[in-house]
Amino acid sequence: MLRRTLAVAVKELLQLRRDPRTAFTLFGMPIALLLLYGYALSFDVQHIRLAVVDQDGSRAARDLADSFLQSGYFDLVSHGGDPRVLDRLFDTGKAQAALVIPAKYGSELAARRPSTLQFVLDGSDSQTATTILGYARQIVGSVTPVVRTGTGNAAVVQAPLVWYNPDLSSARFLVPGLLAFILMVTSVIATALAVVREKERGTMESLRATPLVAIELLVGKTLPYLLLGSAATAGTLVTARLLFDVRVRGSLLWLAAVSLVFLAVSLGWGILVSTIAETQQVAFQLGLLSSMLPTFILSGFIFPISSMPRGLQLITHLFPARYYLTALREIILKGAGPEVWWNQAVGLVVYGVAVLALATVRTVRSL
């Protein structure tokens, strides 16, 4: 039994070697994505294009504008006294934010009378706009004095602390998600295509004429992709550590165990797709639609699940990447042990057993 299974695996590996384009896509994509996410993509807003309209011209107004520029977040794109230029600047996207300092700002401040600054924002990208407004409030709050108008209690001040990712680096936050994404997409699509290819070319018939039983065929076909997936995982983790200083805080052994379960789920999913699809084209589309799209948008990879509508939150439970991603973030970033993420692991195992059973039943029937 073992020999026959291994023979199928060796045949599959040989075929993979002879198709360099597919092999390159499967190996190259994870690395390319990691580099892209690590270096290029982030939500940390910088280089905000700021227009300053200074209707006052006093020393205090200049100081205020300077403190915006010195914060490191803002790039000055226009400076003047006429607010009518703003329309054009915002319409063309040359400015994202504008600080309007009213006339008499300096004298009001010197007399300790309250004054109002206007801060105009391009709200199209709501998230960036929210962040920019936060920066602006922080800057204004830190350079201008407070007054006590009532006789009530003293102010409330806070000492914020960020755990797990103190510098709030996007790379660190995205790596676990990327790992899930890569494993899911490569293993589902590669497995589905590998099985359907035999069907399409008619070589499945030849395989059936051999003494192989269904289980041996399935295990043999998926074994190379299990190895490939494990290699891709290890490669991604090493690259993330070397280039982006993402350290695994928890136990590597647990990480490997959870990843193996997830790989089994993805491979099972791939086989399931292969039992539905008759052509590689359909297999590819089904695989892509059922693995890539949900892993990208419904797993919490980029968009937080807690902000989704309730119905959609329930739907996210249907996709295995959600469990894996949660467990990964807890192991890699938080160093948590199984007592914290056991429910995610149970979810994955239940999922894996169900998918593999269904895939085996369907394959046996179709053979």
Add this chain to the structure above:
Amino acid sequence: MRTLLNILKKELLQLKRDPKILPILFIAPAIQLTLLGYAATTDIRRVELAVCDLDRTAASRELVDRFTSSTYFTLTATVDSQEMFTPLLQSGRARVALTIPEGFAAERAAGRPGRVQLVADGADAMSGTIGLGYAAAVLGDASSAAGISPLVDLRPAVLYNPDLVSRNFMIPGILGLIIMIMTTMLTAMAIVRESELGTMEQLLVTPLTPSQLIVGKLIPYALVGFVEVFTVLPVALFWFDVPLRGSLVTLLLLTLPYMLCTLGLGLLISTLARTQQQAMMLSAFVFIMPQMLLSGFAFPIQNMPGIFRVFTYLVPLRYYLIILRGVFLKGVGLAVLWPEVLSLVALGLAILVLARIRFRRQLA
């Protein structure tokens, strides 16, 4: 002209006869739009909050109320000691943890600032950072309610999207994405299919010139692109209530130069791939995914480092996103958007010329 019409007719007939094409054309985009429209939200709400109130006074309870009565936070746990935060933050049951130390009310009554401790979960960078921002706003309100207010008030005026709904930003982008996926992938596969089936040879012995052949192959897929626009647009406008402030005609007109690029890319891919499977992998992983990530669709271009920012100028979707968001949200027209249109035309022509050269070489 007659020959061109003939090949157009053949292509449309073929499209009609493919039983799998209808679901791909109409159902897939509708599902993508609905899913993305609901899921792709960056409006962080209901940040999970854990509270440890060691003061247990009326003032500390009032502060906790301020947090829980805002729509920004949901209280998920109340604990008696800070040590109990660790498992909550590790498991993600809390993203922000608030500690009110003993003596909080007494300090404030004595005129000294009352200190609270906030811990944010940085592993989910988005919820964590934004949660801290919300908390700062709640604390600021608490201070000003007590009569402490800043001398200088910053009054924000938000243009184009006053309620800061992320959907208004994402959905026009999804339209651009769907047009690209559909036109690029279908064009590439249609042409590769002819080579794979060997019918390309037959087309070559007809009196058609290669350019006529290309144009005849591309026009049906340009029509497909417009079908997508008209499928997606009603969902965006009437279901998701995205405002269309500019004119519909401008939008459709400015979609043409974009499709020049996406169709050209499809043609280019078809000269690079030998099988339909390769065509699909190439379009999905090498062309569509990087474009999506580098276009400013979800990740702002201004946050990217220099090298990558230069690279984004080669991405057609980048320009079309500016056009889409300009027409939808800002209500601007050609007077403002002409640089983007020019860039798209130039990029489209360059892609087509490159594809045309490779196409001829492949035929020879």
